[in-house]
Amino acid sequence: MRHKRAVAAITPSLAQPAYQQIKNYVLEHIQNGTWKEGDLIPTELALCETFKVSRMTVNRALRELTTDQLLVRYKGSGTYVAQPKFQSTLIEIRSIAQDIRDRGHRHSSKVLQLDSVRANDLQARRFQIAPGAKLFHSVIVHYENDIAIQVEDRLVDAAVAPDYLEQDWQVLTPNEYLMRVAPLPNGQYTIEVKLPTKEIAAQLDIPMSQPCLVMDRVTFSNRAFTSNACMWHPGNRYKFAGKY
């Protein structure tokens, strides 16, 4: 049999796919307060009738809204408006080199240190690796138009990146390199204010009294520790920005 892609209740024309129109319909009810958090919303079958579409189409709309955490669904029970998420802020930390280039500026970098170390007990616990595990250690300064904006102090699991010491960091930043050898990263980070050490102050060309914006990040890939990066930025000429 043939259907007709009937989209009756909302738009007879089909500028948007039916599942998207159903998503919009639900979103509007949530936005204007008709359906509040915790409320039970119409069942899939009810929406099928309202929109004159098949259940798979309604299911896709509700499933996507569930993935976005706007709805919660329980088998045998029904579909509910989720608790509000407050703010989920998405910081997109791309390659710092790419970031700089996107601002129309020139990126350059200098390798200060590049060696091999053994994990101490503190690191072993924090990174969930064996004490004494082999790690590579690099310290690199990043410049934007020849002005230092980041000192990147990094530890990398030698097992994950055995050729780490042989890379040319003028071509690829450590971050970019690690994305290739250890894709699909996840982890945690902190952002805080710290005074620089004498060495970091010298590299960033700031006085030791100038506080820095410091991001510390531990990265795992496929459940295995990959890298820990501690990134120091001069507080007087650097800020993080993002959208959510």
Add this chain to the structure above:
Amino acid sequence: MRHKRAVAAITPSLAQPAYQQIKNYVLEHIQNGTWKEGDLIPTELALCETFKVSRMTVNRALRELTTDQLLVRYKGSGTYVAQPKFQSTLIEIRSIAQDIRDRGHRHSSKVLQLDSVRANDLQARRFQIAPGAKLFHSVIVHYENDIAIQVEDRLVDAAVAPDYLEQDWQVLTPNEYLMRVAPLPNGQYTIEVKLPTKEIAAQLDIPMSQPCLVMDRVTFSNRAFTSNACMWHPGNRYKFAGKY
């Protein structure tokens, strides 16, 4: 006709749904480098045959991976491995009151200021509202176990929250309140290091020489300006943390 939920190629039993097994299959190929960024991967029909499932099932798997930005799809062309995303960091900024309670501590707050103002030209441009538009202005200090950890200086569009001045901020924080009157927020923020003003230093009980971690956030709901919050935290006893 009856099917058999055939999951042939990977798992004859069905511990996981077929679409999830297909997602895993693709993920493994990307993780172990068999399929690299930019590579063309098998078509839907090819995967249908491999897994002995219907096209809708394969389609769901590939569509979800596309939403996660692991794949890119082009009509008429094919499905490709996406460029790596570098790091997408998800800061979850929940209610500060809830954050404090989750740490097992006591939240309290004090309202320092609460009044009505008119948008100046700078604010009008930044918030995309009319100059002279009515805004409510609040300054609130948040305490964790009676220690000040945030001064929240906030502007709110009076049209969005006409009863803003009448709220009891001991019950709900402004953030929590705004989530109710203006759901599904989005916007931008910056995080930077700043020295406090005399007033802010006094409220946070820190010297004026103590740098602060400052988050400035502009929030829109349904494309209309909702609020601008400037949150000052003492740099010596506060940090942002998150996962990604």
Add this chain to the structure above:
DNA sequence: TAGTGGTCTAGACCACAGC
């Protein structure tokens, strides 16, 4: 023109809620 992904249908079986 042949092949790709984008969307949709009208069924179906299942696990699970609540009565």
Add this chain to the structure above:
DNA sequence: CTGTGGTCTAGACCACTAT
């Protein structure tokens, strides 16, 4: 037991790309 969502099928029409 009925009703809910979770998943799946075997088709289909369409817009688009590549040849």
